[in-house]
Amino acid sequence: xxxxxxxxxxxxxxxxxxxxxxxxDRTSVREIAAxxxxxxxxMNYYFRSKENLFDAIFSMLVKKNSxxxxxxxxSDLGLFEKIRQYVxxxxxxxxxxxxxxxxxxxxxxxxxxxxxxxxxxxxxxxTDQFTKQILEEGKKGNIRRTDPTHFFVxxxxxxxxxxxxxxxxxxxxxxxxEEFNQFIRERKDRVPDILIESLKPRS
Amino acid sequence: xxxxxxxxxxxxxxxxxxxxxxxxDRTSVREIAAxxxxxxxxMNYYFRSKENLFDAIFSMLVKKNSxxxxxxxxSDLGLFEKIRQYVxxxxxxxxxxxxxxxxxxxxxxxxxxxxxxxxxxxxxxxTDQFTKQILEEGKKGNIRRTDPTHFFVxxxxxxxxxxxxxxxxxxxxxxxxEEFNQFIRERKDRVPDILIESLKPRS
DNA sequence: GTCTATACGGCGATAGAC
DNA sequence: GTCTATCGCCGTATAGAC
Numbered sequence: 001x002x003x004x005x006x007x008x009x010x011x012x013x014x015x016x017x018x019x020x021x022x023x024x025d026r027t028s029v030r031e032i033a034a035x036x037x038x039x040x041x042x043m044n045y046y047f048r049s050k051e052n053l054f055d056a057i058f059s060m061l062v063k064k065n066s067x068x069x070x071x072x073x074x075s076d077l078g079l080f081e082k083i084r085q086y087v088x089x090x091x092x093x094x095x096x097x098x099x100x101x102x103x104x105x106x107x108x109x110x111x112x113x114x115x116x117x118x119x120x121x122x123x124x125x126x127t128d129q130f131t132k133q134i135l136e137e138g139k140k141g142n143i144r145r146t147d148p149t150h151f152f153v154x155x156x157x158x159x160x161x162x163x164x165x166x167x168x169x170x171x172x173x174x175x176x177x178e179e180f181n182q183f184i185r186e187r188k189d190r191v192p193d194i195l196i197e198s199l200k201p202r203s
Numbered sequence: 204x205x206x207x208x209x210x211x212x213x214x215x216x217x218x219x220x221x222x223x224x225x226x227x228d229r230t231s232v233r234e235i236a237a238x239x240x241x242x243x244x245x246m247n248y249y250f251r252s253k254e255n256l257f258d259a260i261f262s263m264l265v266k267k268n269s270x271x272x273x274x275x276x277x278s279d280l281g282l283f284e285k286i287r288q289y290v291x292x293x294x295x296x297x298x299x300x301x302x303x304x305x306x307x308x309x310x311x312x313x314x315x316x317x318x319x320x321x322x323x324x325x326x327x328x329x330t331d332q333f334t335k336q337i338l339e340e341g342k343k344g345n346i347r348r349t350d351p352t353h354f355f356v357x358x359x360x361x362x363x364x365x366x367x368x369x370x371x372x373x374x375x376x377x378x379x380x381e382e383f384n385q386f387i388r389e390r391k392d393r394v395p396d397i398l399i400e401s402l403k404p405r406s
Numbered sequence: 407g408t409c410t411a412t413a414c415g416g417c418g419a420t421a422g423a424c
Numbered sequence: 425g426t427c428t429a430t431c432g433c434c435g436t437a438t439a440g441a442c
Contacts, residue, residue, distance in 0.1 A: 007425080007426090023313065025228070025312075025313065026313075028416075028417065028418085029417080029418060029419085030416085030417080030418090038426080038427095039426065039427055039428085040418090040419090040427095040428095041419090041420075041421095041426075041427065041428080041429095042425075042426060042427085043418095043419095044418085044419060044420070045425070045426080046425095048419090049418075049419075050418065050419090051418095102312075105308070105311060105312045106312055108308060108367050108368060108370075108371075109226075109305075109308045109309055109312040118370060118371060118374055121371060122371065122374060122375060125375065127375075145393075149372075149376055149386070150386075150389065150390070150393060153364075153365050153368075153372060154361060154397065156364065156368070157360040157361050157363075157364035157365060158357060158360050158361065160360075160364065161356075161359065161360035161363065161364040161367075162356050162360060164311050164364075164367070165311060165356075165359070167311070167321060168311075168321060168324060168325065169352075169356060171321055171325060172325060172328065172330075173352055183352070183353075186353065187353070190348075190353060193401075194357065194397070194401045197400055197401060198396075198397045198400060198401075210407080210408080231433080231434065231435080232434085232435060232436085233433090233434080233435090241408080241409090242408075242409055242410075243436095244408080244409070244410080244411090244437090244438085245407085245408065245409080246436095247435090247436065247437070247438090248407080248408085251436090252435075252436070253435065253436090254435095
């Protein structure tokens with residue numbers, strides 16, 4: 001165990017960097033081993049497979065980033081303010097972690113029996129408290145639409161999908177990377193506005 | 204050319220079925236050849252590579268399905284009615300073609316220089332007429348938000364993203380396949396409502 | 407056009423020596 | 425723990441018989 005932690009970490013770090021740089025599928029275990037300065041077999045000694053290594057890195061990334069999101073969802077903020085903060089933080093998170101976006105894409109893409117990662121992603125969405133809050137506001141007549149499932153899907157869609165189709169948006173509008181970033185920044189106010197309007201009682 | 208069309212079609216059909224069944228990445232060309240009842244070499248005679256075969260199938264699927272969407276976008280329907288029809292048809296299309304969803308996911312996932320497919324996808328979105336319409340309605344003061352790029356991204360997000368996270372939604376809500384289909388069906392009215400509300404002038 | 411046969415380099419994974 | 429050596433599969437390619 002003396003130096004083992006060190007080697008494991010070297011593999012972990014090298015893989016993280018390469019996955020970010022070239023995507024998961026385009027990174028071979030031989031490359032990872034080379035970058036970590038170790039042998040191909042060690043790669044399999046510490047992590048049984050490339051798949052496991054991927055899961056380990058992904059879980060770490062999610063855990064590191066999901067805490068604040070869950071804290072907001074479970075807080076006792078008012079519904080509308082909660083929505084604003086959630087969207088802000090979530091969009092910032094995805095902006096700062098392109099790796100997270102491409103990882104989720106990779107997982108969703110191979111959506112076959114990937115239960116492990118699904119559970120990890122699900123942990124991002126402990127919506128019990130949030131669901132209760134929507135239902136209660138609905139009972140009080142403070143909001144118009146009261147289906148928490150649909151609302152949460154609406155919210156996630158408006159937050160996350162633009163990142164998934166980044167290349168498409170950039171190509172279509174001749175955006176530079178910086179212009180796309182600006183486009184995303186604009187959504188930090190636009191998205192909550194639309195969501196809240198969809199809830200507010202009609203005039 | 205006599206029987207060639209037949210063999211090409213057999214490969215095409217076998218690949219389509221396997222891609223749908225197990226995903227593109229998890230389908231090998233040897234499997235495709237076997238299922239088509241032909242030899243591996245023929246696989247390479249008709250389509251130079253698996254990538255080419257993928258592109259051929261994908262282009263066919265898009266062409267088959269995009270016509271009606273483009274027709275709606277370019278029609279002289281009123282803006283709100285146009286939005287309703289577009290969302291309806293688009294959601295129906297994705298419901299009826301799970302292969303299309305998984306293909307787009309595959310392409311977005313490997314979002315690196317996949318210019319060919321990007322162009323194909325872009326063809327789904329010939330938004331010139333639609334963009335003009337939004338700008339004109341804005342000038343007339345008939346709508347509140349007048350950024351066509353943001354609006355189109357909002358619309359696509361609300362339409363398509365739920366399909367991408369299908370497994371997540373089903374897992375989180377303990378949906379059966381039929382319950383998920385019902386969930387999607389509900390969105391055919393919900394999504395246009397939200398979009399139109401985001402445009403309508405405030406009271 | 408269709409087939410058999412065979413080859414190449416790269417991949418993820420592993421057995422077994424040290 | 426770390427290594428070498430090797431396995432079986434992959435996508436791709438081609439030579440050559442029919």
